[in-house]
Amino acid sequence: MRAVRIDSLEDQDRAFSWEDAESVRPLERRPFRFIWSLMREKFAGRFALMVAAVVAGQAIEAFEPYALKGLIDGLTAASAGQPVEGIGIVGWFVLLLGIWFFGIGMYRVYQVVDIYTSPSIRALAQKRMFGWLMGHSHTYFQDNFAGKLGQKIKQGANAILGIIEIMMFDMIRTAVLLAVAVVLLWTAAPAFSAFLMAWAVLYIAVSGWLARHCFRLSEQMSEAVSTSSGRIIDAITNADLIRGFARIAFERSFLGHWINAERFRSRRLRWYLVVMRLFQMASIIVLLGVLVWVALDRTLAGTMTVGEFTLVFTLGFQISNTVWHLSDRLLSFFEELGTLSEALDLVSAPHGIVDAPGATPLVVTEGRIEVRDLRFSFPDGTKVFDGLSLTIRPGEKIGLVGRSGAGKSTLVKLIRRQYEPQGGAVLIDGQDIATVTQESLNAAIAEVPQQPGVFHRTIGENIAYGRLGATQAEVEEAARQAHAHEFIARRPTGYDTVVGEQGVKLSGGERQRVAIARALLKDARILVLDEATSALDSESEHLIQGALWTLMQGRTVIAIAHRLSTITGMDRILYVEGGRIVEQGSHADLLALGGRYAALWQRQSGGFLEAAE
DSSP states (O other): OOOOOOOGGGGOOOOOHEEETTOOOOSSHHHHHHHHHHHHHOOOOHHHHHHHHHHHHHHHHHHHHHHHHHHHHHHHHHHHHHTOOTTTHHHHHHHHHHHHHHHHHHHHHHHHHHHHHHHHHHHHHHHHHHHHHHSSSSHHHHSSSSSHHHHHHHHHHHHHHHHHIIIIIIHHHHHHHHHHHHHHHHHOOOOOHHHHHHHHHHHHHHHHHHHHHHHHHHHHHHHHHHHHHHHHHHHTTTHHHHHHOOOOHHHHHHHHHHHHHHHHEEEEEEEEHHHHHHHHHHHHHHHHHHHHHHHHHHEEEEEEEESHHHHHHHHHHHHHHHHHHHHHHHHHHOOOOOOHHHHHHSSSOSSOOOOOOOOOOOOSSOEEEEEEEEEEOOOOSSSEEEEEEEEETTEEEEEOSSSSSSSSSHHHHHHHTOOOSSSEEEEEETEGGGBBHHHHHHTTTEEOSSOOOOOOBBBBHHHTTTTTTOHHHHHHHHHHHHHEEEEHSTTTTTGBBBBBBTTTTTTTHHHHHHHHHHHHHHHHHHHEESSSSTOOOOOHHHHHHHHHHHHHHSSEEEOOOGGGGGSTTTEEEEEEETTEEEEEEEHHHHHHHHHHHHHHTOOOOSSSSGGGO
16 A cells, blocks of 8 residues: 655655644634734744845835936036036946846845745645634534635635735835835935825825725625635536436526626625725826926926936836835735635634543543433524433444434434533543543544545555554455455555545445445444445445444444344344434344334344344
8 A cells, every 4th residue: 555645845845744733723813813823933034034135125226216316417417527426427337236236136035035935834824724624513514615615725825925925025115115215305305205205194094994995895705706616616516416407507597696796796896996096096196296297397497406306207106116016916915815814714713612621531441321311402493302311331232213303313423522412411431521532532433424434545545544554454454354355456556546536436335345444443442333334235235244243343333224124133222213212122122012113124124234143
């Protein structure tokens, strides 16, 4: 079995291997706070260097008009036969070359540092969001599209890079340029400097006021994009169902509603940005017009030199180009900000079920399960249990039967703490599961569900998931016990066969046998079988029944079944109705009782675990 292989380029960056095993921490829900928490904790030095490079680069570049002023004044004096003041024409030219060289050089420093920063902070953001996401309750994943959640993590992490780049490069450049321009214009005429300061304050204040509403529109657009994406992914996942019912036209119409909502919100955001740009363009024209006109008037009047006019003119155009570029980037900035905000709102919601303060690992020695006075209702008010009590002895095999909605699966989820009861307690070997860590509780229970989860990985990796670090021999032994080795060995690539998304390259029986092998390898003391064979044909069921019986030996077992023939060999069968245990006993005892179980048995036929008795 091949080990999981990662692109060798990632081997060059070992600095973040610690993050994979780091304890999960709550996420900051506000975009800027989340970004700042990442920056200050792991990348403070790098970002400080990047900021310094941008500040230095723009400050140096901003002196280009000043060097041009000196050069032009020198040329003017030389052409008039007057002595050239200052460092001379050659000196001003060399200074101009130095400004170009060092200004561009500082930007290259920024880019080099960014190479080692942006990919790492994006990876860290994804790990943090994924780590928190996986701590959500069972209900959370029922309420959200899986594709949407994955997309939000990727989009949110990518949005961070766009936000950081605009803030650290474009915004800082603009701020530095305005600061240097105020100083340089003061040398030509204090009035120019005062006008620029007043303009900058007014421009920033109005832009900030407009930005707040723009941010809300961006959040709404991001929500519409993620919702339509989730609907599309849901439709693609069920492509066979759509074709089977000839509903392609219906789905196109159905998805059209969500796509149109996305289009409407995108159009509204873009119209608002047009208004913002109109204001920004008008502001820039006013700035340029006033500065250049006054400078031109003073130059013609002889109170300003041609070099000083060049300084004002060139600075004005530098400012206008920089500010215009920033305003053009605001569309991306607010889209990215809305995307990150929507991702954090979705992913960083508080966990529904959390470990109690001081929770300790569950220690399972026997596998005894006690349910004491359990009370549970769903959020919509539907009551399931009202004082249920049950004791399952160590190593006892229990079958749960009853009509759909009786509470069988809900009971299992409560034992696994996928739901939180409103009252009562569940104890395993005398330990209240509400006081132990969820990680240890999950490690103590193995489950073979009706539709087992299978990763888009190799068969060997899917089986080895039951115990990380298992050897090839151990994986093959588990597969043999699960009667899976035969079909695996027949495949050209054997245990290295990639099974496809949700195991689509495997039959239903093959997926079940892989799940059983995985549970065998996990070797947990408590086993849950949730309709583990109900979706199989008779031949596949026959192959799996022996594997299941092998899996059950020496374990406490809870098996949910609608097909009664699958549980006839259980130590005790519980008939559940309306959240209560109305009948219990062995298969023979319940048949002799002549109650609900017996009536249900009369409507069914077959044999499953009888052969294993």
